[in-house]
Amino acid sequence: MIRRQWERLRLRAVWSWExxxxxxxxxxxxxQWIWANLASAALALMLPLTPGERAAILMGGIMVLAFECLNTAIERVVDDISETRRPRAKQAKDAGSAAVAVAGLAVGAAWAAALLRIAWG
Ligand SMILES: Nc1ncnc2c1ncn2[C@@H]1O[C@H](COP(=O)(O)OP(=O)(O)OP(=O)(O)O)[C@@H](O)[C@H]1O
Incomplete structure:
Protein backbone atom coordinates (compact mmCIF):
# COMPACT_ATOMS: atom_id res chain seq x y z
CA MET A 1 0.00 0.00 0.00
CA ILE A 2 2.67 2.52 1.06
CA ARG A 3 4.93 1.24 -1.72
CA ARG A 4 2.18 1.78 -4.31
CA GLN A 5 1.51 5.32 -3.06
CA TRP A 6 5.24 6.03 -3.11
CA GLU A 7 5.48 4.75 -6.69
CA ARG A 8 2.56 6.96 -7.77
CA LEU A 9 4.21 9.95 -6.10
CA ARG A 10 7.49 9.15 -7.84
CA LEU A 11 5.78 8.87 -11.24
CA ARG A 12 3.92 12.15 -10.73
CA ALA A 13 7.24 13.82 -9.93
CA VAL A 14 8.81 12.34 -13.10
CA TRP A 15 5.87 13.45 -15.30
CA SER A 16 5.83 16.91 -13.73
CA TRP A 17 9.55 17.26 -14.38
CA GLU A 18 9.02 16.22 -18.03
CA GLN A 32 11.31 35.89 -19.12
CA TRP A 33 9.11 35.17 -16.09
CA ILE A 34 11.96 33.33 -14.36
CA TRP A 35 14.29 36.31 -14.80
CA ALA A 36 11.55 38.65 -13.59
CA ASN A 37 11.01 36.35 -10.60
CA LEU A 38 14.71 36.29 -9.74
CA ALA A 39 14.87 40.11 -9.83
CA SER A 40 11.65 40.38 -7.84
CA ALA A 41 12.81 37.84 -5.22
CA ALA A 42 16.22 39.54 -4.83
CA LEU A 43 14.55 42.93 -4.30
CA ALA A 44 12.00 41.45 -1.91
CA LEU A 45 14.81 39.99 0.21
CA MET A 46 16.90 43.20 0.15
CA LEU A 47 14.18 45.76 0.92
CA PRO A 48 12.76 46.08 4.46
CA LEU A 49 9.56 44.13 3.76
CA THR A 50 7.56 42.19 6.33
CA PRO A 51 7.63 38.36 6.15
CA GLY A 52 4.01 38.46 4.94
CA GLU A 53 4.85 40.86 2.11
CA ARG A 54 7.83 38.73 1.09
CA ALA A 55 5.72 35.59 1.16
CA ALA A 56 3.01 37.19 -1.03
CA ILE A 57 5.57 38.40 -3.59
CA LEU A 58 7.53 35.10 -3.73
CA MET A 59 4.40 32.96 -3.82
CA GLY A 60 2.79 35.14 -6.48
CA GLY A 61 5.88 34.88 -8.65
CA ILE A 62 5.90 31.09 -8.41
CA MET A 63 2.18 31.03 -9.22
CA VAL A 64 2.90 32.96 -12.43
CA LEU A 65 5.23 30.09 -13.45
CA ALA A 66 2.46 27.60 -12.67
CA PHE A 67 0.01 29.60 -14.82
CA GLU A 68 2.57 29.65 -17.63
CA CYS A 69 2.66 25.82 -17.51
CA LEU A 70 -1.16 25.69 -17.64
CA ASN A 71 -1.19 28.16 -20.54
CA THR A 72 1.22 25.91 -22.44
CA ALA A 73 -1.02 22.92 -21.68
CA ILE A 74 -4.01 24.77 -23.22
CA GLU A 75 -1.97 25.70 -26.30
CA ARG A 76 -0.86 22.10 -26.80
CA VAL A 77 -4.38 20.69 -26.48
CA VAL A 78 -5.80 23.30 -28.87
CA ASP A 79 -3.07 22.63 -31.46
CA ASP A 80 -3.42 18.87 -30.99
CA ILE A 81 -7.10 19.10 -31.94
CA SER A 82 -6.28 21.13 -35.04
CA GLU A 83 -3.87 23.84 -36.12
CA THR A 84 -6.42 25.49 -38.40
CA ARG A 85 -7.50 28.98 -37.32
CA ARG A 86 -10.78 28.80 -35.38
CA PRO A 87 -12.51 31.45 -33.24
CA ARG A 88 -12.77 29.14 -30.21
CA ALA A 89 -9.13 28.15 -30.49
CA LYS A 90 -8.27 31.85 -30.32
CA GLN A 91 -10.58 32.34 -27.32
CA ALA A 92 -9.01 29.39 -25.46
CA LYS A 93 -5.45 30.53 -26.13
CA ASP A 94 -6.17 34.15 -25.33
CA ALA A 95 -7.93 33.19 -22.09
CA GLY A 96 -4.83 31.18 -21.12
CA SER A 97 -2.65 34.20 -21.85
CA ALA A 98 -4.99 36.39 -19.81
CA ALA A 99 -4.63 34.02 -16.85
CA VAL A 100 -0.85 34.50 -16.89
CA ALA A 101 -1.22 38.27 -17.23
CA VAL A 102 -3.69 38.48 -14.34
CA ALA A 103 -1.35 36.41 -12.14
CA GLY A 104 1.45 38.83 -13.06
CA LEU A 105 -0.78 41.76 -12.10
CA ALA A 106 -1.41 40.11 -8.73
CA VAL A 107 2.34 40.17 -8.03
CA GLY A 108 2.40 43.79 -9.16
CA ALA A 109 -0.38 44.55 -6.66
CA ALA A 110 1.59 42.83 -3.85
CA TRP A 111 4.62 44.96 -4.74
CA ALA A 112 2.53 48.16 -4.89
CA ALA A 113 1.04 47.47 -1.45
CA ALA A 114 4.48 46.76 0.07
CA LEU A 115 6.10 49.84 -1.49
CA LEU A 116 3.23 52.11 -0.42
CA ARG A 117 3.58 50.83 3.15
CA ILE A 118 7.33 51.60 3.10
CA ALA A 119 6.74 55.06 1.55
CA TRP A 120 4.08 55.97 4.13
CA GLY A 121 6.07 54.49 7.02
N1 LIG B 1 -5.61 27.84 -34.06
C1 LIG B 1 -5.84 29.14 -33.85
N2 LIG B 1 -7.02 29.70 -34.24
C2 LIG B 1 -7.26 31.01 -34.03
N3 LIG B 1 -6.40 31.86 -33.43
C3 LIG B 1 -5.23 31.37 -33.00
C4 LIG B 1 -4.87 29.99 -33.20
N4 LIG B 1 -3.63 29.79 -32.69
C5 LIG B 1 -3.24 30.97 -32.18
N5 LIG B 1 -4.19 31.92 -32.38
C6 LIG B 1 -4.15 33.31 -31.93
O1 LIG B 1 -3.13 34.01 -32.62
C7 LIG B 1 -2.52 34.93 -31.73
C8 LIG B 1 -1.05 34.58 -31.63
O2 LIG B 1 -0.96 33.24 -31.12
P1 LIG B 1 0.41 32.49 -30.97
O3 LIG B 1 0.16 31.20 -30.25
O4 LIG B 1 1.10 32.45 -32.27
O5 LIG B 1 1.12 33.51 -30.03
P2 LIG B 1 2.56 33.48 -29.49
O6 LIG B 1 3.02 34.89 -29.43
O7 LIG B 1 3.35 32.45 -30.21
O8 LIG B 1 2.23 32.98 -28.00
P3 LIG B 1 3.24 32.29 -27.01
O9 LIG B 1 4.47 33.14 -26.98
O10 LIG B 1 2.49 32.27 -25.71
O11 LIG B 1 3.46 30.90 -27.55
C9 LIG B 1 -3.25 34.82 -30.39
O12 LIG B 1 -4.28 35.78 -30.31
C10 LIG B 1 -3.84 33.42 -30.47
O13 LIG B 1 -5.01 33.28 -29.70
Whole structure:
Protein backbone atom coordinates (compact mmCIF):
# COMPACT_ATOMS: atom_id res chain seq x y z
CA MET A 1 0.00 0.00 0.00
CA ILE A 2 2.67 2.52 1.06
CA ARG A 3 4.93 1.24 -1.72
CA ARG A 4 2.18 1.78 -4.31
CA GLN A 5 1.51 5.32 -3.06
CA TRP A 6 5.24 6.03 -3.11
CA GLU A 7 5.48 4.75 -6.69
CA ARG A 8 2.56 6.96 -7.77
CA LEU A 9 4.21 9.95 -6.10
CA ARG A 10 7.49 9.15 -7.84
CA LEU A 11 5.78 8.87 -11.24
CA ARG A 12 3.92 12.15 -10.73
CA ALA A 13 7.24 13.82 -9.93
CA VAL A 14 8.81 12.34 -13.10
CA TRP A 15 5.87 13.45 -15.30
CA SER A 16 5.83 16.91 -13.73
CA TRP A 17 9.55 17.26 -14.38
CA GLU A 18 9.02 16.22 -18.03
CA UNK A 19 6.22 18.79 -18.32
CA UNK A 20 8.39 21.51 -16.81
CA UNK A 21 11.25 20.65 -19.20
CA UNK A 22 8.87 20.81 -22.15
CA UNK A 23 7.64 24.29 -21.16
CA UNK A 24 11.23 25.38 -20.53
CA UNK A 25 12.36 24.16 -23.97
CA UNK A 26 9.44 25.55 -25.95
CA UNK A 27 8.21 28.72 -24.22
CA UNK A 28 10.52 31.73 -24.19
CA UNK A 29 8.00 33.51 -21.98
CA UNK A 30 8.84 31.08 -19.15
CA UNK A 31 12.46 32.27 -19.30
CA GLN A 32 11.31 35.89 -19.12
CA TRP A 33 9.11 35.17 -16.09
CA ILE A 34 11.96 33.33 -14.36
CA TRP A 35 14.29 36.31 -14.80
CA ALA A 36 11.55 38.65 -13.59
CA ASN A 37 11.01 36.35 -10.60
CA LEU A 38 14.71 36.29 -9.74
CA ALA A 39 14.87 40.11 -9.83
CA SER A 40 11.65 40.38 -7.84
CA ALA A 41 12.81 37.84 -5.22
CA ALA A 42 16.22 39.54 -4.83
CA LEU A 43 14.55 42.93 -4.30
CA ALA A 44 12.00 41.45 -1.91
CA LEU A 45 14.81 39.99 0.21
CA MET A 46 16.90 43.20 0.15
CA LEU A 47 14.18 45.76 0.92
CA PRO A 48 12.76 46.08 4.46
CA LEU A 49 9.56 44.13 3.76
CA THR A 50 7.56 42.19 6.33
CA PRO A 51 7.63 38.36 6.15
CA GLY A 52 4.01 38.46 4.94
CA GLU A 53 4.85 40.86 2.11
CA ARG A 54 7.83 38.73 1.09
CA ALA A 55 5.72 35.59 1.16
CA ALA A 56 3.01 37.19 -1.03
CA ILE A 57 5.57 38.40 -3.59
CA LEU A 58 7.53 35.10 -3.73
CA MET A 59 4.40 32.96 -3.82
CA GLY A 60 2.79 35.14 -6.48
CA GLY A 61 5.88 34.88 -8.65
CA ILE A 62 5.90 31.09 -8.41
CA MET A 63 2.18 31.03 -9.22
CA VAL A 64 2.90 32.96 -12.43
CA LEU A 65 5.23 30.09 -13.45
CA ALA A 66 2.46 27.60 -12.67
CA PHE A 67 0.01 29.60 -14.82
CA GLU A 68 2.57 29.65 -17.63
CA CYS A 69 2.66 25.82 -17.51
CA LEU A 70 -1.16 25.69 -17.64
CA ASN A 71 -1.19 28.16 -20.54
CA THR A 72 1.22 25.91 -22.44
CA ALA A 73 -1.02 22.92 -21.68
CA ILE A 74 -4.01 24.77 -23.22
CA GLU A 75 -1.97 25.70 -26.30
CA ARG A 76 -0.86 22.10 -26.80
CA VAL A 77 -4.38 20.69 -26.48
CA VAL A 78 -5.80 23.30 -28.87
CA ASP A 79 -3.07 22.63 -31.46
CA ASP A 80 -3.42 18.87 -30.99
CA ILE A 81 -7.10 19.10 -31.94
CA SER A 82 -6.28 21.13 -35.04
CA GLU A 83 -3.87 23.84 -36.12
CA THR A 84 -6.42 25.49 -38.40
CA ARG A 85 -7.50 28.98 -37.32
CA ARG A 86 -10.78 28.80 -35.38
CA PRO A 87 -12.51 31.45 -33.24
CA ARG A 88 -12.77 29.14 -30.21
CA ALA A 89 -9.13 28.15 -30.49
CA LYS A 90 -8.27 31.85 -30.32
CA GLN A 91 -10.58 32.34 -27.32
CA ALA A 92 -9.01 29.39 -25.46
CA LYS A 93 -5.45 30.53 -26.13
CA ASP A 94 -6.17 34.15 -25.33
CA ALA A 95 -7.93 33.19 -22.09
CA GLY A 96 -4.83 31.18 -21.12
CA SER A 97 -2.65 34.20 -21.85
CA ALA A 98 -4.99 36.39 -19.81
CA ALA A 99 -4.63 34.02 -16.85
CA VAL A 100 -0.85 34.50 -16.89
CA ALA A 101 -1.22 38.27 -17.23
CA VAL A 102 -3.69 38.48 -14.34
CA ALA A 103 -1.35 36.41 -12.14
CA GLY A 104 1.45 38.83 -13.06
CA LEU A 105 -0.78 41.76 -12.10
CA ALA A 106 -1.41 40.11 -8.73
CA VAL A 107 2.34 40.17 -8.03
CA GLY A 108 2.40 43.79 -9.16
CA ALA A 109 -0.38 44.55 -6.66
CA ALA A 110 1.59 42.83 -3.85
CA TRP A 111 4.62 44.96 -4.74
CA ALA A 112 2.53 48.16 -4.89
CA ALA A 113 1.04 47.47 -1.45
CA ALA A 114 4.48 46.76 0.07
CA LEU A 115 6.10 49.84 -1.49
CA LEU A 116 3.23 52.11 -0.42
CA ARG A 117 3.58 50.83 3.15
CA ILE A 118 7.33 51.60 3.10
CA ALA A 119 6.74 55.06 1.55
CA TRP A 120 4.08 55.97 4.13
CA GLY A 121 6.07 54.49 7.02
N1 LIG B 1 -5.61 27.84 -34.06
C1 LIG B 1 -5.84 29.14 -33.85
N2 LIG B 1 -7.02 29.70 -34.24
C2 LIG B 1 -7.26 31.01 -34.03
N3 LIG B 1 -6.40 31.86 -33.43
C3 LIG B 1 -5.23 31.37 -33.00
C4 LIG B 1 -4.87 29.99 -33.20
N4 LIG B 1 -3.63 29.79 -32.69
C5 LIG B 1 -3.24 30.97 -32.18
N5 LIG B 1 -4.19 31.92 -32.38
C6 LIG B 1 -4.15 33.31 -31.93
O1 LIG B 1 -3.13 34.01 -32.62
C7 LIG B 1 -2.52 34.93 -31.73
C8 LIG B 1 -1.05 34.58 -31.63
O2 LIG B 1 -0.96 33.24 -31.12
P1 LIG B 1 0.41 32.49 -30.97
O3 LIG B 1 0.16 31.20 -30.25
O4 LIG B 1 1.10 32.45 -32.27
O5 LIG B 1 1.12 33.51 -30.03
P2 LIG B 1 2.56 33.48 -29.49
O6 LIG B 1 3.02 34.89 -29.43
O7 LIG B 1 3.35 32.45 -30.21
O8 LIG B 1 2.23 32.98 -28.00
P3 LIG B 1 3.24 32.29 -27.01
O9 LIG B 1 4.47 33.14 -26.98
O10 LIG B 1 2.49 32.27 -25.71
O11 LIG B 1 3.46 30.90 -27.55
C9 LIG B 1 -3.25 34.82 -30.39
O12 LIG B 1 -4.28 35.78 -30.31
C10 LIG B 1 -3.84 33.42 -30.47
O13 LIG B 1 -5.01 33.28 -29.70
Missing amino acids: GWRHVWRTEGSLH
